[in-house]
Amino acid sequence: MSQDTFERGKVRIDEKTGVPTTGHEWDGIEELNTPLPRWWVWTFWITVVWGVVYCIVYPAWPTLSGGAQEGAGWSSRADLARQIDDLQATRAPILARLNAAPLTDIETNPELLAVARMVGSVAFANNCAGCHGAGGQGAKGYANLNDDDWIWGGKLADIKNTIEHGVRWEADKTTRNSAMPAFGRDGILTQQQISIVADHIRTYADLPNASEPTAEGQKLYDENCAACHGAEGKGNTELGAPNLVDAIWLYGSDKPTIVNRIVNGGGGVMPAWKDRLDDTTLKALTIYVHSLGGGQ
Amino acid sequence: MSQSTHHAPGGGLQKRIETNSILLVLAILILVSIGGVVEIVPLFYIKNTIERVEGVRPYSPLELAGYNIYVREGCYTCHSQMIRPLRDEVERYGHYSLAAESMYDHPFQWGSKRNGPDLARVGGKYSNDWQRDHLRSPRSMVPTSIMPGYPFLAETPLDGAHLAEQMRLLRVVGVPYADEQIENAAADLSAQGAPDDPGAAALRQRYPNVVINDLASKGGVTEEDALIAYLQHLGVSVNFKLYDDKANIR
Numbered sequence A: 001m002s003q004d005t006f007e008r009g010k011v012r013i014d015e016k017t018g019v020p021t022t023g024h025e026w027d028g029i030e031e032l033n034t035p036l037p038r039w040w041v042w043t044f045w046i047t048v049v050w051g052v053v054y055c056i057v058y059p060a061w062p063t064l065s066g067g068a069q070e071g072a073g074w075s076s077r078a079d080l081a082r083q084i085d086d087l088q089a090t091r092a093p094i095l096a097r098l099n100a101a102p103l104t105d106i107e108t109n110p111e112l113l114a115v116a117r118m119v120g121s122v123a124f125a126n127n128c129a130g131c132h133g134a135g136g137q138g139a140k141g142y143a144n145l146n147d148d149d150w151i152w153g154g155k156l157a158d159i160k161n162t163i164e165h166g167v168r169w170e171a172d173k174t175t176r177n178s179a180m181p182a183f184g185r186d187g188i189l190t191q192q193q194i195s196i197v198a199d200h201i202r203t204y205a206d207l208p209n210a211s212e213p214t215a216e217g218q219k220l221y222d223e224n225c226a227a228c229h230g231a232e233g234k235g236n237t238e239l240g241a242p243n244l245v246d247a248i249w250l251y252g253s254d255k256p257t258i259v260n261r262i263v264n265g266g267g268g269v270m271p272a273w274k275d276r277l278d279d280t281t282l283k284a285l286t287i288y289v290h291s292l293g294g295g296q
Numbered sequence B: 001m002s003q004s005t006h007h008a009p010g011g012g013l014q015k016r017i018e019t020n021s022i023l024l025v026l027a028i029l030i031l032v033s034i035g036g037v038v039e040i041v042p043l044f045y046i047k048n049t050i051e052r053v054e055g056v057r058p059y060s061p062l063e064l065a066g067y068n069i070y071v072r073e074g075c076y077t078c079h080s081q082m083i084r085p086l087r088d089e090v091e092r093y094g095h096y097s098l099a100a101e102s103m104y105d106h107p108f109q110w111g112s113k114r115n116g117p118d119l120a121r122v123g124g125k126y127s128n129d130w131q132r133d134h135l136r137s138p139r140s141m142v143p144t145s146i147m148p149g150y151p152f153l154a155e156t157p158l159d160g161a162h163l164a165e166q167m168r169l170l171r172v173v174g175v176p177y178a179d180e181q182i183e184n185a186a187a188d189l190s191a192q193g194a195p196d197d198p199g200a201a202a203l204r205q206r207y208p209n210v211v212i213n214d215l216a217s218k219g220g221v222t223e224e225d226a227l228i229a230y231l232q233h234l235g236v237s238v239n240f241k242l243y244d245d246k247a248n249i250r
Helices: A038-057 A076-100 A103-106 A110-127 A157-166 A190-205 A215-224 A255-264 A281-288 B011-018 B021-044 B061-072 B087-092 B130-135 B163-172 B179-182 B187-193 B200-206 B223-233
Strands: A019-025 A027-033
Touching: A076 A110, A076 B087, A103 A110, A103 A157, A103 A281, A110 A281, A157 B163, A157 B223, A190 A215, A215 B179, A255 B179, B011 B021, B061 B163, B061 B223, B163 B179, B163 B187, B179 B187, B179 B223, B187 B200
Parallel strands: none
Antiparallel strands: A019 A027
16 A cells, blocks of 8 residues: 555545544554444443433432432332331330330240340340440449449349439439549548548458458448448448448459549449330340349 | 444544534533532432431530541541441441431541441440540450550640631531620530539530530540540430431432
8 A cells, every 4th residue: 555545534444344444544554443333332322221210210310399209219218117117027026025024024934034135135235335344244433233232223123223214324314313422522531531431441341451440430431431331331222322341342442442432422424225225125134134143 | 243334434523522622621511510410409309418307506615626636536537427227227326327417517527437336326325434434545445446545635635725716617617606606615615514614504505415524623624525525415416206207218
């Protein structure tokens, strides 16, 4: 092919392939304008039509009167509502029995107990384990739920009340409430008196390195502590006053910790769960916590 | 592969557009704006774009300061604030997030990654003391946690000097702060830190459901206090016992 057979900007049919050129030419090099394969062109137009149909059925076609409502009417929120309804329908028969059974009868019924523990353990892991630990073992300042010591009572009704309304939870009007005075901070006792009464309290539980009981310590205890923690130091679950004669200590049993508690007073806070969890879950949680080992 | 052997040489409209750059730019603009119109215009009509709900209010000054710290520390890189309408998320975290719940966040903190749990409804789930212990040393509360500790927040006094300015700025972009709220920003900031503060009643009136912390004995408001006040407010504004799901399906 000689140079003069090409004309710049002229489309011609390539002899070897029978395909038209684009008409572009660079130093004798031309570009074939190979048409798109038919299958590709058809797929392209089918996807365009599919897109339009999908928008209408989904529905996502914008209209002047608002979002499209026609078509399949699918929405993620409606779909979720359906799923939850299905789920509740599946669970309803057994949960209805759990709901109907009096709180005290559930633990004697193996089937209901199993259901309550199952529902309860899931709710516990989600909502309670953050403070009370995955196994209910507690942490410093957060009660162990496996032992026999109960600050606000270990009977089923007590546990349910504590879960529902929380402890010192301001937003709940019937929350468990009591405030140990800040004996040191508010100047009710002197630093020396606090030291004496702390030493005295440590003799009750026969703690390691406890000193001997003292008359002055006993007097200070009777005047300041006995009203809530009891004359013998056994505590009072009505007031959330912990037992001081056993080996279980919420914040620790060493002297600096006890002095710190007496100086600053107050107590732990637990959220109220009544508005966050449904009644069945609250009931199941009560059974679960009660059955961890320490329930009374 | 079947190829069409007969072919009309590239001419007509396509050729004219492809060989004229102004025409090409115009055609692209028209095409792109169709995409924009189709995606954006329906949002003005669809009910769940922003649901009408009771109870969502702008952040109090202390909560706003906490929000700033949340953004500054990049909490959103590991925590989402977006409970999606999926069964497993709703069962774990509670009601799915509504757009209305974050309508006063600029920028919103929905996040896209969950190295830690979603925080959209963390408000009221833990006590202030727990949040304190956990922020200082996460593993003291949750042994398996991989969250870094933020003990320095407790030692950093809160700088609230610019909160009133920030509130004024937020008002420009649509957060309905009243003049009264902006004027009293400093007073409200200190009132939220102490239940005995004489300004507490006014604070409660300006910001319903505000959680007032007992920080009086702890020597001034710290960044930790602000962050906790913010966290305790997350997801508690809408009462879902009264909220009508079905009304906002679409």
